[in-house]
Amino acid sequence: MSRIYNFSAGPSALPEAVLLQAQQEMLDWRGTGMSVMEMSHRGKHFMTIAETLYQDLRELLAIPDHYKIALLQGGATAQFSFIPLNLLNGKNKACYVNTGAWSGKAIKDASRYCQVQVSASSEDSRFTTIPERERWDIDPDAAYFHYTSNETIHGVEFPETPEVGDMPLVADMSSNILSRQFDVSRFGLIYAGAQKNMGPAGVTVVIVRDDLIGHADSSVPPVFDYQQQINNDSMLNTPATYNWYLLGLVLQWLKQQGGIAAIEQRNIDKAEKLYRAVDQSALYRNPVDKSCRSRMNVPFVLADSALDKEFLALAEKNGLGALKGHRSVGGMRASIYNAMPESGVDALIEFMAEFERTH
Template sequence: MARVFNFSAGPSMLPEAVLQQAQREMLDWQGSGMSVMEMSHRGKHFMAIAEQMKADLIELLAVPAGYQVLFLQGGATAQFAMIPQNILNGKTKACYVNTGAWSTAAIKEAGKYCEVGLAASSEASSFTTIPAVADWRIDTEAAYLHYTSNETIHGVEFSDVPEVGGLPLVCDMSSNILSRPVDVSRYGIIYAGTQKNMGPSGVTVVIVRDDLVGLEAKNTPAVFSYAQQAKADSMLNTPATYNWYLLGLTLQWLKGEGGVAAIEQRNIRKAQKLYDAIDNSSLYRNPVDKPFRSRMNVPFVLHDPALDKEFLALAERSGLSTLAGHRSVGGMRASIYNAMPEAGVDALIAFMAEFERTH
């Protein structure tokens, strides 16, 4: 069976080379006589996998000294609660910026633990833009400021790190981590689910500055404590071992592709091609303000919504899979993460042009 170009927002497509290596090593990892998914997480074979995976991530993101790098469970959704549990440090307020569905979810969950101050919101524009940082209302008494760097559903992305004064900056990078260089030292916490650019679902990367570790509330469960997880090398409970392994393979693949700087240039080309095709069309439209268009998630609508079902059905038959927009917004969405080759974007553009010609 031929593989399709999978435009899913997540879990997303993985590099074919990663899947092939996992296939080769399925029954016998490097002469160990066992599959990775059978290994003890305390055994020497898996410890070697874990150490290499962590080292590769630190290298790719250029994580400086003074940070803990954790590999947890529960997805980014668990972090919506764990962040206030861990770093409120006796304060009662936190600032949030609302730029889409995932920001909204983070705000709702944080409200169970503290008073949420809305520093800025683009809800009035249906989340098609990002408010100017100069206009944000930042409460200097807050424990931290949280934002989502890329909204997968609405397709808006920050191109720069916002300057928020002295507050610890907390960022959900689930859908654009490793897609462009980032200055980790500007952040208190970076967190990301792995199912977009780093591997399969089941692992959440948390990069937390040392001064924010050990501040958790007394009633915080040990498994939710950054300090306890750091002390246990993210193995306070049995980790998702096979997912760690696949994360490690994906990081090695990215290094082989030239690292984050090289993959960014590929991502720029892919996104520009697709946005140009949309902008030069009379059938398709992207609703996002151009300065804030996401390189990772490209939503678009057809001028005649009655054509949506036919578009999706024909695309699927053409090997272009999972292009339906999120159920909350409709339309189409092409997620073009690191593993999506330029050939996939070219195939989508060609299909869109032919569909427009015949409709």
């Protein structure tokens, strides 16, 4: 067996320790004679797994008691619809800031359910900036304010939680949750697909403040009504049990790493190193404004795009996988989530330097 450094944007690399534990427990979880994926979700064994997962998530993110957690299916993409359907609560407007491909999708889907006011957009800079807070146009009648804390495709990340007053702040944190410290109490709702920093695809975490629960539109199926799922510990339908288990293992791994503060420092170090290498080279370039470069997704282009193919092929040969940029922006992208060890970033930097020397 030979593992590569996997820079995939999502689904993405998981900690090797987590995979090893899952492998070891595959046919027999702790002497039960069953795989976790064979257990009843109502049985005592899986209930232990679920309770530990909820506790660890609360602990890692310091989630206050008046916030509830729902573990849903359908991805963050389903939430693009179910957030307005759960939060509009009779209002007909929501505010969104447009900072790239994912906020664009969120806006498009929300527009099917209400009037979307785009309070600010960085489209003019081709999504290489975050619009200045002072210029955001927020309608006080909006039900909530939505932003995407990290844009996976464009490599743009909010350096801090924006201030929007009393309006419920909603964040799609799919690609940077658990990667940095933030204050949950600043938010009305946080949601994130698991498949970047948390585990395999198939679970979506929704963290929502008490007062925003219980207002779902009558068209919402019970399994996507936050209140009904929260009342049922997210087991109104059979949960994706094995995905929960792996999410739980990732949370335990994260605690062993020292929690969010420790992983954030490692993420800062990894990202700074990689951006420095890009900035100091003549061959590579990252177009994003330095104030809002993502610590998670580092897109870069080669001065001569004719070299792209060779770069990717040689990288793969050197055990550096999934570096191709998203088709909508081209070039390269190195996703360096929590599970990417510093040695992977070092190997990439070394390869990039060597490639530049020889081309």
